[in-house]
Amino acid sequence: MKDFLRRNGIWLLIIALLLSILIGVSSALMGGNADPFSNLVTTVTAPVRNGVAAVGDFFQGVSRYVFRYGEMEEQIAALEEENARLKEQIREGEEALQENEQLRELLDLREKRRDFVFESAKITTRSASNWQSTLTLSKGEESGIQAGNCVVTSSGVLVGVVSEVGSHSATVSTVIDTSMEMGGIITRTNSAGVLEGDFALMQEGKLRLSYLPDEAQLVAGDEVLTSGRGDVYPSGLVVGQVEGVFSDASGMNRYAVVIPEVELDTLVEVFVIKDFDIVE
Amino acid sequence: MTTRDQIHKWFFYALGLFPVWVLDAYVLNRLPVFGIIPMLLPLAVVSVAVLEGAYAGAGFGLAVGLLWELSYPGGFGGLVFGMTLAGMAVGAVTQYALSQTFVSCLLCSAAVLGVLDGLQILRALFIQMDTLDVLLQVAVPEVLLSLCWTPVVYLIFRLIHRRVGGTRLA
Numbered sequence: 368m369k370d371f372l373r374r375n376g377i378w379l380l381i382i383a384l385l386l387s388i389l390i391g392v393s394s395a396l397m398g399g400n401a402d403p404f405s406n407l408v409t410t411v412t413a414p415v416r417n418g419v420a421a422v423g424d425f426f427q428g429v430s431r432y433v434f435r436y437g438e439m440e441e442q443i444a445a446l447e448e449e450n451a452r453l454k455e456q457i458r459e460g461e462e463a464l465q466e467n468e469q470l471r472e473l474l475d476l477r478e479k480r481r482d483f484v485f486e487s488a489k490i491t492t493r494s495a496s497n498w499q500s501t502l503t504l505s506k507g508e509e510s511g512i513q514a515g516n517c518v519v520t521s522s523g524v525l526v527g528v529v530s531e532v533g534s535h536s537a538t539v540s541t542v543i544d545t546s547m548e549m550g551g552i553i554t555r556t557n558s559a560g561v562l563e564g565d566f567a568l569m570q571e572g573k574l575r576l577s578y579l580p581d582e583a584q585l586v587a588g589d590e591v592l593t594s595g596r597g598d599v600y601p602s603g604l605v606v607g608q609v610e611g612v613f614s615d616a617s618g619m620n621r622y623a624v625v626i627p628e629v630e631l632d633t634l635v636e637v638f639v640i641k642d643f644d645i646v647e
Numbered sequence: 648m649t650t651r652d653q654i655h656k657w658f659f660y661a662l663g664l665f666p667v668w669v670l671d672a673y674v675l676n677r678l679p680v681f682g683i684i685p686m687l688l689p690l691a692v693v694s695v696a697v698l699e700g701a702y703a704g705a706g707f708g709l710a711v712g713l714l715w716e717l718s719y720p721g722g723f724g725g726l727v728f729g730m731t732l733a734g735m736a737v738g739a740v741t742q743y744a745l746s747q748t749f750v751s752c753l754l755c756s757a758a759v760l761g762v763l764d765g766l767q768i769l770r771a772l773f774i775q776m777d778t779l780d781v782l783l784q785v786a787v788p789e790v791l792l793s794l795c796w797t798p799v800v801y802l803i804f805r806l807i808h809r810r811v812g813g814t815r816l817a
Contacts (some may be wrong), residue, residue: 380705383708383732386727387724390723390727392724404717405717419669420673423674483708492673493676495673495684527706543658545776566785567785570681632677
């Protein structure tokens with residue numbers, strides 16, 4: 368083989384160049400779908416990926432149990448308290464709901480509704496690059512997942528958007544990825560902006576809310592949701608909380624740094640919103 | 648060296664690449680250091696190119712480039728050519744200018760990682776994603792952290808080279 372390489376070394380470069388062009392062209396033509404070569408490799412390497420993910424999750428669970436036992440106990444106590452408070456709120460809410468329905472009928476108003484079609488999936492890989500923040504899911508096109516679908520946690524917190532779909536896997540660009548661009552809204556002030564990823568903030572696990580209106584008065588801790596403008600992504604998904612408001616280098620534009628609600632490092636299972644219908 | 652010997656040799660190199668790939672793709676990204684994760688695949692190409700020379704380095708670079716491009720998200724094809732070129736260049740430089748030692752491997756790794764991150768920075772600057780100082784804050788720690796892994800990766804392939812490398816099986 369060494370003789371072959373010695374005689375044909377330049378041919379290796381030409382073959383590499385042709386393969387590069389082939390992969391580049393096929394991924395460009397496939398749009399949001401994985402090219403056939405990546406699809407094949409992803410399918411072949413799936414057992415390794417799933418195996419390592421399972422082992423990794425197991426050890427992560429064990430280390431959390433061993434090193435963060437006290438923290439977990441405190442968390443359980445806090446959750447029990449919160450659970451009791453929420454049960455009380457549900458009881459009050461049910462009464463308010465009934466009253467609301469009666470008043471709607473009386474005034475002949477359209478009912479508000481938020482219908483989502485979910486697909487659950489496991490996270491099998493986290494991005495191995497510092498230049499992007501992605502997750503690979505265990506399900507893909509065969510489960511009806513498409514590029515552009517939003518991905519949330521079990522509590523409805525935004526994880527990211529599906530950027531590429533293979534037949535049995537999907538790549539999700541997380542909320543902190545630099546390709547992220549989505550309408551966001553501050554619930555307290557109703558100020559809208561654009562949620563964007565940023566290289567410097569990505570390393571800190573944060574993102575920014577840009578193009579804030581001049582009159583927007585934000586404070587640390589303000590909740591940020593998706594605005595749903597343009598009807599591409601659903602509205603009302605929890606993104607995170609405002610950490611602070613800053614001006615850009617020119618001093619002309621203000622932006623808010625947002626700490627995402629989702630804990631990307633500990634996520635194991637997510638839900639892909641395959642379809643949605645929101646009436647507000 | 649017979650074809651059977653060559654298959655045997657490259658089978659061992661592929662076996663050596665497997666733990667490096669698993670570490671790179673599935674393990675180290677769960678354990679970032681100050682938010683940074685290292686790149687191991689270029690180190691594998693450089694190590695084999697240093698030990699085996701230009702053309703074998705190019706062949707191994709082609710295989711690693713394909714693996715990198717197809718099993719990681721966001722590929723656009725350039726890494727296949729880039730890794731082949733890197734393998735060939737490193738092999739030639741260590742054969743004719745430097746020596747086939749660990750120090751050469753470290754120097755060449757720094758150069759290859761620098762070029763890879765330099766291209767990322769140029770791309771990001773070209774599409775005006777961020778400013779140079781912000782991009783350097785990502786690139787410099789990435790190169791430095793990756794270089795810390797050079798001894799481990801080099802050792803894996805050095806052990807394989809000692810057993811089956813060069814013309815030892817002939």
